[in-house]
Structure formats: structure tokens, C-alpha cells
Amino acid sequence: MGRFPENNSVRRLRLAIVSYSFIARDARVRRQIEYLRPHHDLTAIGYGDPDPAWTDVTWHRLELRETALEKLTRNAFLTIRPALPALYDLYYALRPLYRQTYALLMQSGANAVHANDLSALPVCAEAARKLGAKLVFDAHEYAPLEQETPKFKRLETPARVHLLKRYAKRADAAITVCEPIAERYMTEFGFRPIVIMNAPALQIPPDHTPAPDRIRLIHHGVFDPSRGFEQMVEAVALADSRYELHFMFVGNADAIARFRAQAEARVPGRVFFHDPVPTPQVVETIAQYDAGIHYLTPSSYNALIALPNKFFDAIMAGHAVFIGASPAMKELAEQYGFGRAAASFDPRDLAALLNSVTYDDLIAMRAAARQARHKLNADIEMAKLVRLYAVMSDE
Structure with a gap:
């Protein structure tokens, strides 16, 4: 650090x-x-x-x-x-x-x-x-x-x-x-x-080349059902089969288990849950995945204009970043070229965004994130x- x-x-x-x-x-x-x-x-x-x-x-x-x-x-x-x-x-x-x-x-x-x-x-x-x-x-x-x-x-x-x-x-x-x-x-x-x-502090975790037919999205953080986790699962269910979704949550174990059962039933074989790691190890851990997905339901003013820790963790990890129509996140993602925003907070629009991204797009966004982390x-x-x-x- x-x-x-x-x-x-x-x-x-x-x-x-x-x-x-x-x-x-x-x-x-x-x-x-x-x-x-x-x-x-x-x-x-x-x-x-x-x-x-x-x-x-x-x-x-x-x-x-x-x-x-x-x-x-x-x-x-x-x-x-x-x-x-x-x-x-x-x-x-x-x-x-x-x-x-x-x-x-x-x-x-x-x-x-x-x-x-x-x-x-x-x-x-x-x-x-x-x-x-x-x-x-x-x-x-x-x-x-x-x-x-x-x-x-x-x-x-x-x-x-x-x-x-x-x-x-x-x-x-x-x-x-x-x-x-x-x-x-x-x-x-x-x-x-x-x-x-x-x-977070500047970190340079090891890079890797994503597989074109298996793009691993990850979302990490506190488990709060109001934040749109079900919509992320729905978006991946509607998206191409090349996408799989990984969660790394901190929070109530029983609530996470109930959500896990629902998610695995909706997207069998394409959604996975992982144990959390200490805060200093987050970037290195999520860098093993290909892209971050940071859809945040606009349940309040703060949620609408959020720039959360996990968004910057994804940049530091060198991820392509996919988000809902969150204006502050969208502005930075487009300014630096490391991410794209859905047209709305409807999971169908997030799925459409994922389907529109080519493999070359993914590689270019990951490269842009690796450059952006030197400024963000x-x-x-x-x-x-x-x-x-x-x-x-x-x-």
C-alpha cells in the first residue's frame, strides 16, 4: 500500500x-x-x-x-x-x-x-x-x-x-x-x-487473459438485499451463456444462504458464492476475475449518485466494469474508458449491455482500467x- x-x-x-x-x-x-x-x-x-x-x-x-x-x-x-x-x-x-x-x-x-x-x-x-x-x-x-x-x-x-x-x-x-x-x-x-x-491505495495485482467463452463477473461487499442483487442475477440469466456471476459477501449468513438458493435456482451452474476476505486482500482476490458488475438500485439519493468502495476496487483490480444507470459511476467509467453503463436500472437493459460487449471490447476496457488506477x-x-x-x- x-x-x-x-x-x-x-x-x-x-x-x-x-x-x-x-x-x-x-x-x-x-x-x-x-x-x-x-x-x-x-x-x-x-x-x-x-x-x-x-x-x-x-x-x-x-x-x-x-x-x-x-x-x-x-x-x-x-x-x-x-x-x-x-x-x-x-x-x-x-x-x-x-x-x-x-x-x-x-x-x-x-x-x-x-x-x-x-x-x-x-x-x-x-x-x-x-x-x-x-x-x-x-x-x-x-x-x-x-x-x-x-x-x-x-x-x-x-x-x-x-x-x-x-x-x-x-x-x-x-x-x-x-x-x-x-x-x-x-x-x-x-x-x-x-x-x-x-x-484504495495503488496496487498492481497479476493480470490474466480472460477466456472468450467464460467471462467471470464478480460483485463483492456487504449483503444488503436493497442493493439490487436479484436484478444482477436476472440480468445474467437473460445474458449470453458466456457470462457467469460470482458473489463475495459479508453479512448475515442465513440471509446470504437464502439468496444463494434463489440465485442458483434462477441461473443454475452460472452463479457462484465465495467466502469474504479481509479488506486489505480484496483487490488481489477479485483481480482473479474478469469484470466487475456494480448495479446499485437507486433506492435513495445516495444510492443513485454513489461512488462506492467496490467500484474503485474493481478499477484497481484491472476489471472491465458494468453498471446500471448510476450517473457518477457512469461519468468516471466513460471518462477513463474502463466501463459501460446500462440504459436504465431494468435488468433487461443490463443484459442487453452485456450482450453488446465483444471480446475485444472487454480486453480494451480492462487495459483502460489498468491505466485509470494510476489516477484513481x-x-x-x-x-x-x-x-x-x-x-x-x-x-
């Missing part, structure tokens, strides 16, 4: 990174740690155990998870919050998870705090204010529309809009995953995040974050 040489002329910050995720499995937060720890003294606060290599990172493992009673209480406060915003702020401040996080931040003596996602922003903002520390807000995606179910939009969206209006402008800088989200935050909330895409990688994207903190260290 690529790294920037340590710059001894930059003042080392006491930098606390907060993420309410299992950090060692969270690719975006992992990269923050990997690229910032050569330059600053890091404290990480989140779930799970650290990567064994992070011996120079002070690690605080959070144990508190939301109980059923807390969820009921939270929903009650979310219901009345539009009329009495101060009550939701009070509830948020008194939650055991945030009180624990606040105490750990104060204990760290940080002079810079990095809040991952809106869920961590309020407590990080309050701690940064108390510590006199710099604050960076990584919004990741567009928080008010993480989901677009009626219940979410009724309860969660107003609360998230309130938190963004209250805390986002306190940040000294903000970052996000793609340009459309950055523009929307500027238009609706008055702050302009820096775009840092979810690209974490060494380039994370340089923006390294520079941001270097500037802050001089202020």
Missing part, C-alpha cells in the same frame, strides 16, 4: 478520529488512519479491535450499543423534535454513547478532531470547542437522505437537517465522497466539502486530506 513520506517540517497534531463503525472493516476510515498516522499522533475511537499493524495508534474501543429502550426513546424524541428542537439536542447530549465519546476526546487532549458521519459530528464539535481544537467533518454521503422510506423521511430527515444546520458550519473543513454531494451541501447548508473519493487511487485522493491537516498544523 502506498504511503507519503513523513514530513518532519509539519507539526505533528494530536489527532482524534471518531467513527461509530467497526473501523478495521471500514475502508474509508482505515485509509484515514493509514495515511495520517505517519504525520500525526492518532487516537481512534470506534467499534472493534484495531489492525495489529496500528501499534502507534491510541485505540479506544466503544462497547456501548443502542438498546431497544434507547431506540424507543430516540423515536419518541424524533417525533416531537420538529416542535421542540432543544429536547432532541438534550437527548443527544445525554446518550451514554456520546457521553463516553466526549470523555475519551477530552482525555485525548486532541488539538484536531475528525468526525466521521453526521452521527459523530455533534459530540466532536462540542469536544473540539472545549479543547480549542480544529474540527474536520467527513460527511461521507448526504445524511438527510440516507434512506428515503416514509418513516425515515418523517423521523430522521428533519433531525439530520437540524444537526447539520447546528453543527456543520462549526467545522474548519468538511469532506465528502463525490461532487454532486459536495454541491448539494453547499446549496442547502452553506458549506462546501472537499471531495475525497473512496479509492488513495495515494492521490488521500493526499488532499494529508495536505488539509498539514495546513491546519501550521495555523
Whole structure:
């Protein structure tokens, strides 16, 4: 994995990174740690155990998870919050998870705090204010529309809009995953995040020559039925017999087994399931396949304009990439020539796309991906974050 040489002329910050995720499995937060720890003294606060290599990172493992009673209480406060915003702020401040996080931040003596996602922003903002520390807000995606179910939009969206209006402008800088989200935050909330895409570090896995009559598509990541896996299976069922589909999922084993039975019944002998591998081994593992398939059902605004980790993993693996009508992925795929987008999110259009691709097309797209990875990688994207903190260290 690529790294920037340590710059001894930059003042080392006491930098606390907060993420309410299992950090060692969270690719975006992992990269923050990997690229910032050569330059600053890091404290990480989140779930799970650290990567064994992070011996120079002070690690605080959070144990508190939301109980059923807390969820009921939270929903009650979310219901009345539009009329009495101060009550939701009070509830948020008194939650055991945030009180624990606040105490750990104060204990760290940080002079810079990095809040991952809106869920961590309020407590990080309050701690940064108390510590006199710099604050960076990584919004990741567009928080008010993480989901677009009626219940979410009724309860969660107003609360998230309130938190963004209250805390986002306190940040000294903000970052996000793609340009459309950055523009929307500027238009609706008055702050302009820096775009840092979810690209992995530059890797050059072994190349291979695909077989013309057996093109192996692969999709990997978290198993979430809302993401369009059934549509991928349907598209391959409708496509030429030269295509086979491979899945490598992380998630609920029972749910994956049920989906596997359905998929194998629909496309017997042409769909396969594989055990997941640790995050650092993903690119090398998927590089053994021929092409990536990244159809993502547009179930929300974030899903529609997504530029997910797995999309960049496929580029790094040297894959041809086939996608639905996702505008942000389509723009990069066409700009660099490594992929093609279906005309719509209908599986029949994805099948038509697959059938239109010649063997020469496939080889050309794979070659384009091998060129694109030299520009679409974490060494380039994370340089923006390294520079941001270097500037802050001089202020």
C-alpha cells in the first residue's frame, strides 16, 4: 500500500478520529488512519479491535450499543423534535454513547478532531470547542437522505437537517465522497466539502487473459438485499451463456444462504458464492476475475449518485466494469474508458449491455482500467486530506 513520506517540517497534531463503525472493516476510515498516522499522533475511537499493524495508534474501543429502550426513546424524541428542537439536542447530549465519546476526546487532549458521519459530528464539535481544537467533518454521503422510506423521511430527515444546520458550519473543513454531494451541501447548508473519493491505495495485482467463452463477473461487499442483487442475477440469466456471476459477501449468513438458493435456482451452474476476505486482500482476490458488475438500485439519493468502495476496487483490480444507470459511476467509467453503463436500472437493459460487449471490447476496457488506477487511487485522493491537516498544523 502506498504511503507519503513523513514530513518532519509539519507539526505533528494530536489527532482524534471518531467513527461509530467497526473501523478495521471500514475502508474509508482505515485509509484515514493509514495515511495520517505517519504525520500525526492518532487516537481512534470506534467499534472493534484495531489492525495489529496500528501499534502507534491510541485505540479506544466503544462497547456501548443502542438498546431497544434507547431506540424507543430516540423515536419518541424524533417525533416531537420538529416542535421542540432543544429536547432532541438534550437527548443527544445525554446518550451514554456520546457521553463516553466526549470523555475519551477530552482525555485525548486532541488539538484536531475528525468526525466521521453526521452521527459523530455533534459530540466532536462540542469536544473540539472545549479543547480549542480544529474540527474536520467527513460527511461521507448526504445524511438527510440516507434512506428515503416514509418513516425515515418523517423521523430522521428533519433531525439530520437540524444537526447539520447546528453543527456543520462549526467545522474548519468538511469532506465528502463525490461532487454532486459536495454541491448539494453547499446549496442547502452553506458549506462546501472537499471531495475525497473512496479509492484504495495503488496496487498492481497479476493480470490474466480472460477466456472468450467464460467471462467471470464478480460483485463483492456487504449483503444488503436493497442493493439490487436479484436484478444482477436476472440480468445474467437473460445474458449470453458466456457470462457467469460470482458473489463475495459479508453479512448475515442465513440471509446470504437464502439468496444463494434463489440465485442458483434462477441461473443454475452460472452463479457462484465465495467466502469474504479481509479488506486489505480484496483487490488481489477479485483481480482473479474478469469484470466487475456494480448495479446499485437507486433506492435513495445516495444510492443513485454513489461512488462506492467496490467500484474503485474493481478499477484497481484491472476489471472491465458494468453498471446500471448510476450517473457518477457512469461519468468516471466513460471518462477513463474502463466501463459501460446500462440504459436504465431494468435488468433487461443490463443484459442487453452485456450482450453488446465483444471480446475485444472487454480486453480494451480492462487495459483502460489498468491505466485509470494510476489516477484513481488513495495515494492521490488521500493526499488532499494529508495536505488539509498539514495546513491546519501550521495555523
